[in-house]
Structure formats: C-alpha cells, structure tokens
Amino acid sequence: MALENTAIQDKLIATFGEAVYNFQQERDIFSFEINADQNKAIILFLKNDPELRFHFLTDLCGIHYPDSDVDEQFAVVYHLHNWYENKRIKIKAFLNGEKPEIKTISNIFLSSNWMERETFDFYGVDFIGHPQLKRILNMDEMISHPMRKEFPMEDGGRTDKDDRFFGRTVDNC
Amino acid sequence: MSELLLPPEHRYAKIIKERLNEDGSELSILNLGPTHPATHGIFQNILLMDGERILEAEPTIGYIHRAFEKIAENRPFYQITPLTDRMNYCSSPINNMGWWMTLEKLLNIEVPKRAQYLRVIIMELARITDHLICNSILGVDTGAYTGFLYVFQFREKVYEIYEEICGARLTTNMGRIGGFERDWSPKAFELLDTFLVEFPVAWKEFENLFERNRIFIDRTVNVGAITAEKAMAYGFTGPNLRAAGVDYDVRVAQPYSSYDDFEFNVPVGKSGDTYDRFCVRNAEVWESISIIRQALAKMPEGNEYHANVPDYYLPPKEDVYNNMESLIYHFKIVMGEVPVPVAEIYHPVEGGNGELGFYLVTDGSRTPYRLHFRRPCFIYYQAYPEMIKGALLSDAIVILSSLNVIAGELDA
Numbered sequence: 001m002a003l004e005n006t007a008i009q010d011k012l013i014a015t016f017g018e019a020v021y022n023f024q025q026e027r028d029i030f031s032f033e034i035n036a037d038q039n040k041a042i043i044l045f046l047k048n049d050p051e052l053r054f055h056f057l058t059d060l061c062g063i064h065y066p067d068s069d070v071d072e073q074f075a076v077v078y079h080l081h082n083w084y085e086n087k088r089i090k091i092k093a094f095l096n097g098e099k100p101e102i103k104t105i106s107n108i109f110l111s112s113n114w115m116e117r118e119t120f121d122f123y124g125v126d127f128i129g130h131p132q133l134k135r136i137l138n139m140d141e142m143i144s145h146p147m148r149k150e151f152p153m154e155d156g157g158r159t160d161k162d163d164r165f166f167g168r169t170v171d172n173c
Numbered sequence: 174m175s176e177l178l179l180p181p182e183h184r185y186a187k188i189i190k191e192r193l194n195e196d197g198s199e200l201s202i203l204n205l206g207p208t209h210p211a212t213h214g215i216f217q218n219i220l221l222m223d224g225e226r227i228l229e230a231e232p233t234i235g236y237i238h239r240a241f242e243k244i245a246e247n248r249p250f251y252q253i254t255p256l257t258d259r260m261n262y263c264s265s266p267i268n269n270m271g272w273w274m275t276l277e278k279l280l281n282i283e284v285p286k287r288a289q290y291l292r293v294i295i296m297e298l299a300r301i302t303d304h305l306i307c308n309s310i311l312g313v314d315t316g317a318y319t320g321f322l323y324v325f326q327f328r329e330k331v332y333e334i335y336e337e338i339c340g341a342r343l344t345t346n347m348g349r350i351g352g353f354e355r356d357w358s359p360k361a362f363e364l365l366d367t368f369l370v371e372f373p374v375a376w377k378e379f380e381n382l383f384e385r386n387r388i389f390i391d392r393t394v395n396v397g398a399i400t401a402e403k404a405m406a407y408g409f410t411g412p413n414l415r416a417a418g419v420d421y422d423v424r425v426a427q428p429y430s431s432y433d434d435f436e437f438n439v440p441v442g443k444s445g446d447t448y449d450r451f452c453v454r455n456a457e458v459w460e461s462i463s464i465i466r467q468a469l470a471k472m473p474e475g476n477e478y479h480a481n482v483p484d485y486y487l488p489p490k491e492d493v494y495n496n497m498e499s500l501i502y503h504f505k506i507v508m509g510e511v512p513v514p515v516a517e518i519y520h521p522v523e524g525g526n527g528e529l530g531f532y533l534v535t536d537g538s539r540t541p542y543r544l545h546f547r548r549p550c551f552i553y554y555q556a557y558p559e560m561i562k563g564a565l566l567s568d569a570i571v572i573l574s575s576l577n578v579i580a581g582e583l584d585a
Contacts, residue, residue: 026516026517026518027278027516027518028278029519031517055405056405056408057408058408058521058528058530058547059519059530059532059545059547061532061543061545063534063542063543064543077532077545079519079530079532079547083419083421083426086426086427088519090517090519109406109408110403110406110407110408110555110556111406111407111408111552111553111555113555114551114552114554114555115551115552118551122242135235136234136235137234137235137238137584137585138235138238139235146240146243147242147243151243153240153243153244153246153247
C-alpha cells in the first residue's frame with residue numbers, strides 16, 4: 001500500500017502542529033514548508049517513523065529570495081526519498097535574510113555534510129553544529145557568497161553589451 | 174616535515190608531533206594530487222600515512238569549479254544543455270536528455286514514442302561508454318593496459334554515432350525541448366547495428382581478461398568495501414550503491430522516457446568492494462546492450478523525432494527564412510518571450526554514476542530562477558576518506574577509479 005500524502009500530512013501535524021504547513025502536491029512531488037528552528041526534529045521524525053521511513057536524503061540546496069520579507073529571504077530545500085514505498089517529498093525551510101542560520105542535519109544523514117558546506121559556500125547559510133563548516137567549491141579566501149542574487153555574474157564595468165536588446169531586464173537576468 | 178607542504182597549525186602536524194612509533198619511525202604526509210596521472214582528474218587528497226598505510230585523508234575539491242548554477246540563472250533554458258555536457262563528460266547525452274526531460278515536465282510536453290525510444294538508445298550508449306571507461310581505466314590502474322586499449326576503440330565507435338546524430342563527439346549538446354534537433358540518419362542506424370555486432374564480442378573478451386584474473390582479483394577483492402547502510406547514509410546511488418547490494422535504479426523506481434517498456438535486470442553486488450563495483454558495471458553494460466536491441470526492435474514506424482510544440486521547439490532554419498510563422502516562433506524563442514509556468518520541478522535520471530537530479534525553480538522569466546544539479550559524485554565522494562582509511566596507497570588509487578568520480582561533475 002502506497003504511502004498517501006494525507007497520511008504524511010496527518011502524522012506531521014499531529015506531532016509538530018503549526019511548525020509544518022503549506023502542504024501541496026507539486027507535479028509529481030509532495031511538498032511542504034517547515035519552521036526552520038524545528039528542521040532537525042522534523043527530519044529525524046520523517047526518517048525514524050516506522051511508517052514514513054524517509055531514509056534517503058536525495059538533495060539539499062539553498063535558494064535566495066532577495067525580494068521577500070526579511071524573514072523569508074533564504075530557503076533551504078531538502079528532498080527526501082522513501083525507497084520502500086518509492087515516495088519523494090520536498091521540504092522547504094525559510095530563513096532570515098540578515099542572519100540565515102539553521103541546524104545541521106549532518107548527524108542524521110552523513111551525505112548532507114558536503115551539501116551543507118556547498119550551501120554555506122554559495123549562500124552563506126550558517127548550519128549550526130556542522131562539524132566542518134568551511135567553503136568547499138570556492139577558494140577559502142573568498143569573502144562573498146556568489147549564488148546570492150546581488151552577486152553579479154559579469155564584471156559590472158562592461159560597456160560592450162546592452163542587455164535591453166536581448167530581451168533581458170534587471171529582473172530576469 | 175616541510176612547512177611548505179603543511180602549515181604548522183594543521184591538525185596532521187599536531188598528530189605527527191604527538192605520535193611516535195615504537196621503532197622510532199614517524200608518520201608522514203603525502204600530497205596526492207591535485208594533478209596526477211593516476212587520479213584521472215583534479216582531485217587533491219592530503220594523506221596522513223604510516224609507511225604505506227593511509228591513516229587519514231583530507232580531500233579538497235573545487236579545482237575546476239565553473240559556477241554552472243550561477244551561469245544557468247543567466248541563460249535561457251535552451252542554452253543550458255552545453256553546461257550539462259560538461260558535468261559528467263563521459264556520458265553527456267544522459268545529462269542533456271535529463272535536462273530536456275526536466276523542461277518537458279515543467280511545460281507538460283508529451284514526447285512521441287519514437288523520440289523517447291531514440292533517447293533511450295542514446296542514453297544507453299552513453300551508459301556503455303561511461304562504464305567502459307571506468308572499468309577499463311580500473312584495469313589500467315591495476316597494471317593491465319591491454320584491456321583498456323582494446324575496448325577504448327569502441328568508445329570511438331559510439332562517438333561516431335553521436336557525431337552522426339548531433340555533430341559533436343564529447344560535449345554533445347544533443348536534442349531540443351520535445352525531442353531531437355533532426356532525425357537520425359540511416360548512417361547512424363547503420364553504425365549502431367555494426368556496433369551491436371562488434372562490441373559484445375570485444376566486451377566478452379574484456380570480461381574474460383579480468384573477471385577471473387588472479388592479479389586483478391587480488392588487487393580488488395575486499396578493497397574499498399562499503400556496507401549497504403553506510404552507502405545509503407553517504408548518499409550513494411547508481412552502480413556504486415548496487416555493488417553494495419541495494420537494487421535502487423531510477424530507471425525502475427521512476428521510469429522516464431518509456432523505460433518501463435523494456436525488460437532489463439538491475440544487477441547487484443554483495444560486498445560493495447572494488448571487484449563488485451567492477452562486476453556490476455560489466456553486467457550493466459550487457460543490460461544496456463539488451464535495452465538498445467529491444468528499443469530498435471520495438472521502434473515505432475514513421476519519422477517522428479520531436480513533439481509538435483512550436484512555442485518551444487526551434488524551427489528548421491530554411492523555414493525561418495521562408496515562412497512567416499516559423500520566423501515569429503524563432504524570434505520569440507531566441508528572444509525569450511515564450512512564457513513558462515511558475516513552478517518547482519525535480520527530475521531525476523539514472524546517470525552513468527548515480528541519480529542525476531535537476532531541481533528547477535522558475536519565476537516565469539526566460540531563465541531559471543534557481544537550478545540545482547544533484548550531482549551523484551559530489552555526494553558520494555564524501556565517503557572516500559573513510560573508504561581508504563587503513564588501505565595502502567595503491568589501493569587508494571584503485572578505489573578512486575572504481576568509484577567513477579568525474580571531476581567535472583564533482584565540481585560543477
């Protein structure tokens with residue numbers, strides 16, 4: 001018997017109440033949002049619950065929303081997968097734009113170690129309790145976090161390109 | 174110990190100072206990489222060694238980081254395929270097709286059966302080349318050069334097929350939203366048929382050279398073994414996980430591009446060591462050959478090679494010059510004025526070395542708002558320091574090549 005969305009939703013709401021919300025089926029993936037300060041408890045629950053059994057962390061990454069409220073300017077996205085029932089879920093936790101921090105899950109899933117380092121490297125999200133939170137793909141001397149939207153991809157001093165003629169605006173590039 | 178190699182505050186320096194062996198020998202540090210012919214890519218590992226034994230390893234990655242995710246946020250959707258080529262460049266068509274399928278999922282495009290089958294063929298060819306390189310290079314690392322030289326010519330034959338299909342060889346940039354940019358030529362099918370006759374003979378010989386080879390077995394059995402639990406905790410997918418005995422395969426778990434139309438086995442190993450990884454890849458090559466044969470046999474009639482989606486599919490050049498509608502579509506696609514839905518999509522495909530995932534967030538503009546590549550090697554290479562702990566230096570090389578870590582994918 002397949003694991004139903006409503007079963008996951010009911011269980012989570014029964015255990016964590018209002019810390020989990022915004023449940024929806026997005027195309028082929030069931031997704032919801034969580035309060036960032038409870039991320040560790042929720043993910044541990046999803047992994048260890050004998051019915052839910054989301055035992056595999058597929059992916060972890062960050063997103064930057066500079067135009068949102070200050071409390072929702074960063075998001076950390078977890079993709080979990082239950083191989084027994086072949087069910088995927090996506091969990092999103094929003095973080096504060098000035099001081100993005102969230103608890104590490106590297107002691108729940110060993111694989112999240114480098115993925116969290118990558119997110120730290122590119123977005124500056126502080127994973128509290130991470131064993132070795134330092135840059136991974138960029139060089140250690142770098143001071144900015146390059147995947148943030150305000151970080152320009154090209155040298156701002158270039159005058160040979162006029163993006164207006166290529167369908168680009170400030171918003172879409 | 175030289176201070177040039179390690180700064181005095183490094184933890185290895187402290188360990189060396191504190192630990193003295195009974196016979197008066199001391200621990201040493203070896204800098205493996207970043208560039209060394211035996212590592213097949215740019216990997217640096219600082220090893221703490223007791224004689225020939227590795228006690229600890231500290232990997233450094235990112236030497237060929239090219240910021241693909243940032244570039245992708247600044248490119249229209251159809252210009253992102255060249256970036257995916259350069260991730261796992263041993264099997265670029267899988268990455269290309271994975272990206273197109275992500276977009277098709279986003280735009281709800283139904284790809285015609287024939288195009289799906291063609292995609293299956295090209296993806297399985299890519300898997301064959303990927304495994305072929307990995308296994309034959311593993312042979313080279315254990316001292317057997319002949320097998321590599323023998324089967325490597327068949328990668329060349331596969332590249333000739335790619336060339337016939339898309340014009341490129343290594344970084345293929347193949348396909349379009351909804352299918353392929355052109356139909357496969359009769360020559361391509363001809364080359365494919367020849368390949369299917371000649372390659373299995375060579376692969377059988379290659380297997381015979383290695384599978385019961387005393388030296389090869391001594392070098393690989395019980396080297397770099399990992400248990401199924403550990404492998405799953407470290408996020409292993411693909412052949413490396415299956416070698417540990419878990420039969421997870423995206424092609425079966427979440428079939429895409431009509432993989433459910435074909436019969437194939439998912440080979441699994443038992444102990445998760447280097448020898449099992451080698452055998453799983455060998456067996457998968459046979460499965461891939463069988464899938465290609467089935468796809469050719471079941472290939473629907475006709476010459477449909479792309480979906481009818483003029484909003485997203487670039488029209489042929491001669492139509493652009495001679496036909497008003499095509500000109501308009503061409504202009505709109507190139508100028509990025511085609512609307513895309515606001516959505517979040519995750520699409521996984523079974524890449525050459527594991528689950529390759531595309532997490533795409535769109536905001537309705539011509540570029541992705543966020544595109545994250547779930548790169549299998551980046552995730553499982555974390556386990557490398559643990560896998561080589563206690564091994565000999567020469568084993569570390571063998572383990573690295575049996576894991577099939579591709580630098581381009583590792584660093585994205």
